[in-house]
Amino acid sequence: MPEPLSSQTIALVKATVPALEAHGLDIVHEMYSRMFQNPDIRDLFNQSHHGDAGSQPRALTGAILAYANNIDNLGALAPAVERIAQKHVGLQILPEHYPHVAQALLGAIKAVLGDAATDEILAAWGEAYWFLANILIARENRIYTEQEETAGGWNGWRDFRIEEIARESSVISSFVLRPVDGNPVMAHRPGQYLTFWFDIPGHPPVKRNYSISSAPNGATYRISVKCEPHGLASGWLHREARTGTVLKVAAPAGEFFLGSHVERPVVLLSGGVGLTPMVAMLEALVESGADVPVHYVHGTHNRDTHAMRGHVRALAAKGKAVRVTDFHQAPLPGEVVGRDYHMAGIITDDWLTANTPVAAADYYICGPRPFLRHAVSALSLAGVPSDRIHYEFFGPADELLAA
DSSP, X not given: OOOOOOHHXXXXXXXXXXXXXXXXXXXXXXXXHHHTTSHHHHTTSOGGGOXXXXXXXXXXXXXXXXXXXXXXXXXXXXXXXHHHHHHHHHTTOOGGGHHHHHHHHHHHHHHHHGGGSOHHHHHHHHHHHHHHHHHHHHHHHHHHHHHHHSTTOOSSOEEEEEEEEEEOSSSEEEEEEEETTOOOOOOOOTTOEXXXXXXXXXXXXXXEEEEBOSOOOSSOEEEEEEOOTTXXXXXXXXXXXXXXXXXEEOOOBOSOOOOSSOOSOEEEEEEGGGHHHHHHHHHHHHHHTOOSOEEEEEEESSGGGOTTHHHHHHHHHHSSXXXXXXXXXXXXXXXXBTTXXXXXXXXXXXXXXXXXXXXXXXXXXXXXXXXXXXXXXHHHHTTOOGGGEEEEESSSOSSTTXX
């Protein structure tokens, strides 16, 4: 554990909060500009989340401000630290990368704040940065060790071959991946993701996370990917990838996963392609013979966008107590209630609280940010404790140093 922050550092960092509120986004843009001058550092990041309209600069700005506000209450940041560490491991971030970030961050603070960034302020932020960095480095080292020592595990990038491609809907396809070396793969925790390194002609290396959409089987992984309108990696997978294509893959990571000992009812709640980790969880629950009620609730636009519907219903038929409810926001002409979907419209607060066991269940939620925010808020207002609301969201995490 790093040495505690000094009281002077805590006071100086908190004193910078007004400046961060006013100039934080400028500092972050300047920081990224400095870091991305080094191609090795630039290639660690998902470039689609950066730039003036990107979501990552805004997320990091808010996260730095949150760190400054909570510098004297770091326990509040523990869940965010775990998310960051898991993400960093997927991206293969190593201890030697941290000094580049420190140099860029401190240089950006000085460049944007000018004379207001005194030597004392910079020293305080340097101490605060390395305090958090050392916590992350230690946690990431433990995760790397666990991955390497787990049966079928690995560090770095491992070659996987696409063994099968299945069209799941008008916008989602599944890809079954088997390691080129023919050896087993580590058992992921249902809900976790894989990180991919794509070499796409005409572009720098591209890294993306995709949730595993299958239960652990020791031999393969499956991902189910939506073709985003302007998605570089997803578009390449849908248009160019074939059976036999080889992909570079990092070991499973992520702090959002189904608990190993399921004792309470489970609600799997998803919107759009957010169903991918839910299908993995549902497969695992059915295969393990879990003897608890399972509610699978999914919302999508219509029959054409509804992925894996038949697979989910087949799993439900095999399970002990699985109930599936599909919502179609705008059913197409000819869609039949009960066959194509169960409810028209969106998943409402009233329906969710009236038809799922809010007093007893664990909720696992994945989907676009508006869907996620709304669901978490509704369940919290209904009295579901925060430790029973588990969620995964799309895009960059709103926390410090998330790449």
